[in-house]
Amino acid sequence: MPHFITPLFNTHLKLPLFGSQVPAGFPSPADDHLESELDLNEYLIDHPSETFFVRAKGDSMLEAGIFDKDLLIVDRSLTAKHNDIVIAAVGGELTVKRLCVQHGKPWLLPANPDYRPIQIKEGSELYVWGVVIHAIHRMNANG
Known part of the structure; x- marks a missing residue:
């Protein structure tokens, strides 16, 4: 039987989300533009x-x-x-x-x-x- 981990949905941890996309090919200088904040619970979990x-x-x-x-x-x-x-x-x-x-x-x-x-x-x-x-x-x- 697997060990289930229950998420803490009442906890919000918003971290900076930069507007720049990071190229996986040839590197380019990143800008410091902050797009928004990202809460992984909101991003990964719909229900x-x-x-x-x-x-x-x-x-x-x-x-x-x-x-x-x-x-x-x-x-x-x-x-x-x-x-x-x-x-x-x-x-x-x-x-x-x-x-x-x-x-x-x-x-x-x-x-x-x-x-x-x-x-x-x-x-x-x-x-x-x-x-x-x-x-x-x-x-x-x-x-």
Whole structure:
């Protein structure tokens, strides 16, 4: 069972958001224009009372940009549809996978060729806890 992290929605932390975009190619001098303030709760979360955080474990979703120990933001208010990345319970086990519906039958697909798709067979129970709307990860291993 994953360790769930509940966000503090009554806490606002607005940080400066600079109007300049940072080029990922050739560097250019940045201007000091402050566009506004940014509260990550407001930016990342549309439905606060229906949202939870959970940490990813493992490498089955690498090609979807989800890495081991990433913080996933999951919205329970969204109806999961074909191609969404979801947190699902199958056979009592939680997993993060891409939901695929083929010929009316659901599958849970990994985003790593080293893992096999999970077929939800007739009579099996699939419970979708929510749709993953963001994955947050550190850019270095020292953090």
